[in-house]
Amino acid sequence: MSYLLAILLINLFVLLLCSLLTIAGRLLQQSGRVLLKVNERESEVDCGQTLLASMAQQGTFLPAACGGKGTCGRCQVKIEMGGGHPTALERLQLTPAQIAALMRLACQVRVREDIRVMVAAELMTARAYRARLLRSEPAGPDIRLLSFALDADQRLEFLPGQYMQVVFNQPWERVLRAYSISSAPSLQNEFSLDVQRIDGGLVSTYLHELQPGSVIEVTGPFGEMTLQPQHNETTLVLVAGGVGLAPIRSMIAQLQQHGFKSPVLLFHGARSRENLYFESYFRDLARNFANFCYFPALSQPMLEDGWTGQKGMIHQILELQLQSMPISEPGAAAFICGPAPMMQAVTKVLVAKGLASDRIMTDPFDFNI
Numbered sequence: 001m002s003y004l005l006a007i008l009l010i011n012l013f014v015l016l017l018c019s020l021l022t023i024a025g026r027l028l029q030q031s032g033r034v035l036l037k038v039n040e041r042e043s044e045v046d047c048g049q050t051l052l053a054s055m056a057q058q059g060t061f062l063p064a065a066c067g068g069k070g071t072c073g074r075c076q077v078k079i080e081m082g083g084g085h086p087t088a089l090e091r092l093q094l095t096p097a098q099i100a101a102l103m104r105l106a107c108q109v110r111v112r113e114d115i116r117v118m119v120a121a122e123l124m125t126a127r128a129y130r131a132r133l134l135r136s137e138p139a140g141p142d143i144r145l146l147s148f149a150l151d152a153d154q155r156l157e158f159l160p161g162q163y164m165q166v167v168f169n170q171p172w173e174r175v176l177r178a179y180s181i182s183s184a185p186s187l188q189n190e191f192s193l194d195v196q197r198i199d200g201g202l203v204s205t206y207l208h209e210l211q212p213g214s215v216i217e218v219t220g221p222f223g224e225m226t227l228q229p230q231h232n233e234t235t236l237v238l239v240a241g242g243v244g245l246a247p248i249r250s251m252i253a254q255l256q257q258h259g260f261k262s263p264v265l266l267f268h269g270a271r272s273r274e275n276l277y278f279e280s281y282f283r284d285l286a287r288n289f290a291n292f293c294y295f296p297a298l299s300q301p302m303l304e305d306g307w308t309g310q311k312g313m314i315h316q317i318l319e320l321q322l323q324s325m326p327i328s329e330p331g332a333a334a335f336i337c338g339p340a341p342m343m344q345a346v347t348k349v350l351v352a353k354g355l356a357s358d359r360i361m362t363d364p365f366d367f368n369i
C-alpha cells in the first residue's frame with residue numbers, strides 16, 4: 001500500500017514539475033524580444049503578441065476592419081519565415097492558393113520567434129496620429145459627431161470614403177475599431193467621425209464619453225471604397241443606411257466643392273426621424289443645387305415623427321425612384337455603405353437597373369458583429 005502511494009506521489013511530483021517547466025518556458029518565450037522584418041524595415045518587438053500588434057509597435061499599420069477578429073481578411077501579409085501554421089480561422093478566410101503562397105492573417109499570427117514578413121507597398125502608407133477632440137455634438141439619440149484636430153505638424157491625406165482605426169489601449173490588448181471619415185479631405189489638419197453608440201459597445205461608448213481636449217490615437221487612412229476625381233463628372237448613386245452616411249458625407253462635401261457637376265442621388269435610410277441625421281442640411285443642398293437629389297426614407301417612423309415622406313426599406317425606395325431615373329450611362333457609379341444585408345439588397349436593385357457590378361462600391365460596417 002505504502003509502495004503504491006509512493007509511486008503515485010512520485011508521478012504527481014513529475015507531472016507538477018513538467019507543468020511548471022512548460023509554464024516557465026512559455027513565460028520566458030513571451031517575455032523575450034524577437035526580430036521582426038517587414039519588407040526592408042527591421043526591428044526588435046515583444047514576443048507573444050499578434051503580428052498585427054507587433055507590426056504596429058514597429059510603425060507598420062495594417063487595415064483591420066474587423067478589429068482583429070479574423071473575419072474581414074484585410075490584414076493579409078506574406079510570411080516568409082516564422083509564424084507557425086495557419087489557424088482554422090485563417091483557413092476559413094484564405095483560399096488554399098493563398099495559403100500555398102504563404103499568405104496569412106496578421107491578426108491571427110502570434111509572434112513567438114524571429115519572423116520575416118512581406119507587405120504590399122500600398123499597405124505601408126498608413127500612419128499613426130494623435131487626435132485631440134475639439135467638439136462632440138449629438139446628431140440623434142445614439143449618434144455623435146466628433147471633430148478632431150491633429151498635432152500642428154501633422155497632415156492627414158485621404159480620399160472620401162476612407163476610414164481611420166481608433167486605437168483603444170487596454171492593459172492586455174490593443175483594441176482597434178474602424179470609423180469612416182465624414183469630413184472633406186480639404187481640412188487636412190482636422191477630421192470628423194460620426195459615431196453610433198452600440199449597446200455594450202467598448203469603443204463606441206468610449207468615444208461617446210470622450211471630453212473635448214482628450215487625445216486619442218488613430219491610424220490610417222484605410223479603405224478602397226473611395227471617390228476618385230473622375231467621379232465628379234459622372235452620375236453617382238449614394239446609398240447610406242443609418243450611420244453609413246459618414247463616408248458618404250465626406251464624398252458629398254468633396255462633390256459640393258466642385259459644384260455638383262453631374263447628378264448626385266443620395267438615398268438615406270433610417271429607422272425613425274431622430275436617426276435621420278443631416279436631414280435639413282441635405283434638404284437645403286437639394287434646394288440649392290439642381291444636380292443634387294435627396295431621398296430620405298424611414299423604415300419604422302414613429303407617430304410623433306409626423307413623417308409624410310417615403311416609408312420602407314431603402315432598397316425598396318431606390319427601386320421605386322429608379323423607375324423614372326435611368327442610371328445605366330457608361331460612367332455611372334454607386335457607393336453603398338451600411339449593414340451588409342442592406343448593401344446586398346441595394347446592389348441587387350442597382351444591377352437589375354443596369355449598373356455594372358464593377359461600378360458598385362461597398363463598405364460593410366458589421367465585421368465586428
Ligand SMILES: Cc1cc2nc3c(=O)[nH]c(=O)nc-3n(C[C@H](O)[C@H](O)[C@H](O)COP(=O)(O)OP(=O)(O)OC[C@H]3O[C@@H](n4cnc5c(N)ncnc54)[C@H](O)[C@@H]3O)c2cc1C
Nearest residue numbers: 065178179180194195196200201202203204246365368369
Ligand atoms: C470599414 C468600417 C467603417 C466603419 N465606420 C463606422 C462609422 O463611421 N461610424 C460608426 O458608428 N461605426 C462604424 N463602423 C463600426 C465600428 O467599427 C464598430 O464596429 C462599432 O462602433 C462597434 O464597436 P464597439 O467597440 O463599440 O462594439 P463591440 O465592443 O465591438 O461590440 C459590442 C457588442 O455589440 C455588437 N455590435 C458590434 N457592432 C455592432 C453594430 N454595428 N450594430 C449592432 N451590434 C453591434 C457586437 O456583436 C457585440 O455583441 C465601421 C466599421 C467598419 C468595418
Ligand code: FES
Nearest residue numbers: 064070072073107
Ligand atoms: S483584422 Fe485580421 S481578419 Fe480582420
